[in-house]
Amino acid sequence: MSTNLVESVIEGLKTWARVNSPWVIHFNSGSCNGCDIEILATITPRYDLERFGIKLQGSPRHADVLICTGPVTRQARERLIRIYEQMPEPKFVIAVGSCALSGGVFDGLYNVAGGIDQVLPVAAYVPGCPPRPEAIIDGVVKLLSSLQQPAPETAPAREQGATQPVYEGEAI
Amino acid sequence: MELGPVARVWHQGVPEMNPIVALLIFPGGLFVLTLGLAYEWVDRKLLARAQNRVGPRWFQPLADVFKLLAKEEVIPNDVNPLLFVGLPIAALAGALTAALYVPIFGLAPAYSFEGDLIVTVYLLSLLTLCMGLAGANTLNRFALVGATRTLTQLFSYEAPFMLALLAPAFVAQTWQISAINSYASTHWLIVTQPIGFLVALIGLMGKLELPPFDAPEAETEIVAGAMTEYSGRGLALFRLGKGVEMVVGLTLVAAFYLGGIGGPLDFLLKTGALLIAIVIIQALMTRLRIEQTVGLWWRWGALLVLVQLLLYILWEVVTA
Numbered sequence A: 001m002s003t004n005l006v007e008s009v010i011e012g013l014k015t016w017a018r019v020n021s022p023w024v025i026h027f028n029s030g031s032c033n034g035c036d037i038e039i040l041a042t043i044t045p046r047y048d049l050e051r052f053g054i055k056l057q058g059s060p061r062h063a064d065v066l067i068c069t070g071p072v073t074r075q076a077r078e079r080l081i082r083i084y085e086q087m088p089e090p091k092f093v094i095a096v097g098s099c100a101l102s103g104g105v106f107d108g109l110y111n112v113a114g115g116i117d118q119v120l121p122v123a124a125y126v127p128g129c130p131p132r133p134e135a136i137i138d139g140v141v142k143l144l145s146s147l148q149q150p151a152p153e154t155a156p157a158r159e160q161g162a163t164q165p166v167y168e169g170e171a172i
Numbered sequence B: 001m002e003l004g005p006v007a008r009v010w011h012q013g014v015p016e017m018n019p020i021v022a023l024l025i026f027p028g029g030l031f032v033l034t035l036g037l038a039y040e041w042v043d044r045k046l047l048a049r050a051q052n053r054v055g056p057r058w059f060q061p062l063a064d065v066f067k068l069l070a071k072e073e074v075i076p077n078d079v080n081p082l083l084f085v086g087l088p089i090a091a092l093a094g095a096l097t098a099a100l101y102v103p104i105f106g107l108a109p110a111y112s113f114e115g116d117l118i119v120t121v122y123l124l125s126l127l128t129l130c131m132g133l134a135g136a137n138t139l140n141r142f143a144l145v146g147a148t149r150t151l152t153q154l155f156s157y158e159a160p161f162m163l164a165l166l167a168p169a170f171v172a173q174t175w176q177i178s179a180i181n182s183y184a185s186t187h188w189l190i191v192t193q194p195i196g197f198l199v200a201l202i203g204l205m206g207k208l209e210l211p212p213f214d215a216p217e218a219e220t221e222i223v224a225g226a227m228t229e230y231s232g233r234g235l236a237l238f239r240l241g242k243g244v245e246m247v248v249g250l251t252l253v254a255a256f257y258l259g260g261i262g263g264p265l266d267f268l269l270k271t272g273a274l275l276i277a278i279v280i281i282q283a284l285m286t287r288l289r290i291e292q293t294v295g296l297w298w299r300w301g302a303l304l305v306l307v308q309l310l311l312y313i314l315w316e317v318v319t320a
């Protein structure tokens, strides 16, 4: 009984810390750069994401959230997967922009593998071409509030083989 | 030392405390860790205000540390796993041990002996040394560049910083931190040794790798410097160590130059004032390249402190 209590307190603490301190890393897997500029605008002092504890990190080893922009080109696919694999658990992916959602205007091109969810398990989708900083912040906050529910369906888990890319085509 | 009645009771209260409690919970251990997190928050919040931002919430450093502790720790290929796991522990242990020799929160130091100043200065360097080794232990090129810069910077600010802390020791004619502290409570050394104070304060910023001395962890060039490969627990311990080092460093500078630390209020006011000064310098300056940092310390820092020492010796000779 008391061990259960201790465990639930520790679990609660972990969730609280995770929700309040998401460090993000940003990866462009083939975007036209429009979305990236919006992401950079999002982390400027005007929007001040540090008040949510959000910090942009350079190293995948420090990050909790991978923010992806653009469709996945076949050339960037391997790198995207590698960056994702370098992040320590627990980790989440946010797809930002119409192209990251479905391939957008690049859909069907010979060199494009599709949206981010063709390669990685995505936890939150932020539509727009490009989405405004407010929309990106909203996406991150929605993802964080979904963490507070007991077992979010979208949470990826390495042991379930969720990181296995759906798309199996040949890289160019 | 001349103490008020409250401060006297406060000072005598410590030896009666259970040594385990003193070591792990109140003046040492947990208390210093909490203080380190609080000072980190003040630093980040004030910096955010200086940049016209709202800044982090008060529990932000705590949430960061908890989250990192709960994360997976990835041990990369081709590192020495023992060193990879052990170095963060050694770094934090060094910083926490250094906290036992300084008047934290205005209390008398838990341990004190003739020469503890030297021990403390070396214990403070242990953290930087561990960070450098941790970066050099991995094969990551960013971590290697970061490690080189960390160690280069260590060798540039260390001598001036040490000289700046030795100058008060010369005047007080003792190598004991508590004795210098009580000497300083009657002599505001910032008035007689302004150069030493400046060098000590800016040397502390170099030690903590705060801007403008953040070339070793320049995130726009070398990702996260020596810390690039660390995730989870190791990173959390290094961050905690940095916080503790900040508290210990501020306490040392305040005790030596700002008229000693006689009680808790004294401690909060004086270290707080120093912290604000550090934040202002951080907000005003941009990052120096590593060779600019080295040049600054050896051409100006070390030289100025030596000149000040020379002046002091001349003064002694003339007045003798």
Ligand code: SF4
Pocket (backbone or CB within 6 Å): A030, A031, A032, A033, A034, A035, A069, A070, A071, A096, A097, A098, A099, A100, A104, A105, A128, A129, A130
């Ligand atoms: S969603 Fe629009 S702005 Fe973003 S990458 Fe696609 S085309 Fe560019």
